[in-house]
Amino acid sequence: MTDDRETDQVKDLLQRTAPARPDLAPAERVAAVTHRARVVRRRQGLAAAAVLAVVAGGVGWAVLGGSDDGPAPVAQDPPAPAAPVACPDPAPVYTEVPTEAEFPVGATSLRLCPGRSDAGAPTATTQQFRLPTEPLTDGVDALLDEVAAQPAYTGSDPECAFTTLALEPWILVAGYPDGSTVSVGSGSQACSSVTVDGTPVDVGATLALVGQAVTG
Amino acid sequence: MxxxxxxxxxxxxxxxxxxxxxxxxxxxxxxxxxxxxxxxxxxxxxxxxxxxxxxxxxxxxxxxxxxxxxxxxxxxxxxxWRGEVPTGELPERPTTGRDGPGAVDVRRDVLTALAGLSRGQRAVLVLRYFDDLTEQQTADVLGVSRGTVKSQASRALAALRSSPALTDHDHPATEEEPS
CATH class of the missing domain: 1.10.1740 (Rna Polymerase Sigma Factor; Chain: A)
Known part of the structure; x- marks a missing residue:
């Protein structure tokens, strides 16, 4: 067996392994790339605007502090960081959780939480919930960027046609410094989508993405 | 655009x-x-x-x-993806005409074998033997030396050679290579 023959065999196996064509046509891919670039640019723009607003506020404060109208204001400690967002209690019925959400820039915590299958069912507990429920407090905006920048869900996975989906309600809750929250959720953990910042994204991929960030 | x-x-x-x-x-x-x-x-x-x-x-x-x-x-x-583990039972997808008969079996077995490689070995294997890049081009893409590409490719081929997933396919040689 020569090196060349081995190389040829490996090349042949790799050629046979890679599917002949992707699911997306090139034009659809260009559109998806355009969309993702715009999502990233928009969120980066919002983040930059938020920084500018903070800087401008600081400048205004400094100008006021330097006036002759009275004593210079005493610098105050920055506000204490908000506590990580908590899971709603009781867990909401999944049909009442929005499947679309716009997450503003500035989220300081994120958490996966259980939902309920219906109003009469007992509240799901974190023990029964298989996804990690620990809060994420670092890189929340970056993670939400990644979630929103996933490929648009097409529902074309043929495996889903042969899958009986269990009802496994979940909610993704983002917390903000002012105590407000933004949520999105679904009754299933696969073969469906939720819409994040205008993009319908696969729930399985989204939960994997968030779950890995939380446990990583 | x-x-x-x-x-x-x-x-x-x-x-x-x-x-x-x-x-x-x-x-x-x-x-x-x-x-x-x-x-x-x-x-x-x-x-x-x-x-x-x-x-x-x-x-x-x-x-x-x-x-x-x-x-x-x-x-x-x-x-x-670090939570992923190699599996010998990847979910099968329906065979489509464009992929040809038997493609699912080959795909499942090769992917199982590839999952056993380090990410560096896998990248080298794809760049060298699928994308058909030279050792130098592969080294440039990965930002490593040509020697690293050679050693990673050698280890990747050895791993495929001994992979149980590929025993039923025409896969890399199992006998000793000439020196």
Missing amino acids: TDRSAAGTTFDDFVAARSTALWRSAFLLTGDRHKAEDLLQVALVKTWRRWDRLTGGVEPAEAYVRRALVTTYTDWWRRR
Whole structure:
């Protein structure tokens, strides 16, 4: 067996392994790339605007502090960081959780939480919930960027046609410094989508993405 | 997006001409159609941002995309997919006419074998034996030495040679290689 023959065999196996064509046509891919670039640019723009607003506020404060109208204001400690967002209690019925959400820039915590299958069912507990429920407090905006920048869900996975989906309600809750929250959720953990910042994204991929960030 | 160009080639034309091949490479890196599309789109977004600075035609652009694919794949492996474990029972997808009979079996077994490689070995294998890059081109894409490419390729081939998943296929030699 020569090196060349081995190389040829490996090349042949790799050629046979890679599917002949992707699911997306090139034009659809260009559109998806355009969309993702715009999502990233928009969120980066919002983040930059938020920084500018903070800087401008600081400048205004400094100008006021330097006036002759009275004593210079005493610098105050920055506000204490908000506590990580908590899971709603009781867990909401999944049909009442929005499947679309716009997450503003500035989220300081994120958490996966259980939902309920219906109003009469007992509240799901974190023990029964298989996804990690620990809060994420670092890189929340970056993670939400990644979630929103996933490929648009097409529902074309043929495996889903042969899958009986269990009802496994979940909610993704983002917390903000002012105590407000933004949520999105679904009754299933696969073969469906939720819409994040205008993009319908696969729930399985989204939960994997968030779950890995939380446990990583 | 058609108003930007690299050496006269629009980004749209580049994607139309090259993205199927790039997606197939991404599939071999990730082993999953959805992740391959995700990986390719992230690499293309990075490329699009630099499109007007990629001079010299399609080849430098393609080299840039391949570098973005591999570096993103490596980065994601660390951050996103490290919970994955190789499995011998990957879910089967219906065989389609375009993939040909038996393609599912080959795909399942080769992906199982590839899952046993380190990410560096897998990247080298895909770049050298699927994308058909030279050792030097592979080294340039990965940002490593040519010697590293040679040793990674050698280890990857040895791993495939001994992979139980590939015993039923025409796979790399099992006998001693001539010295």
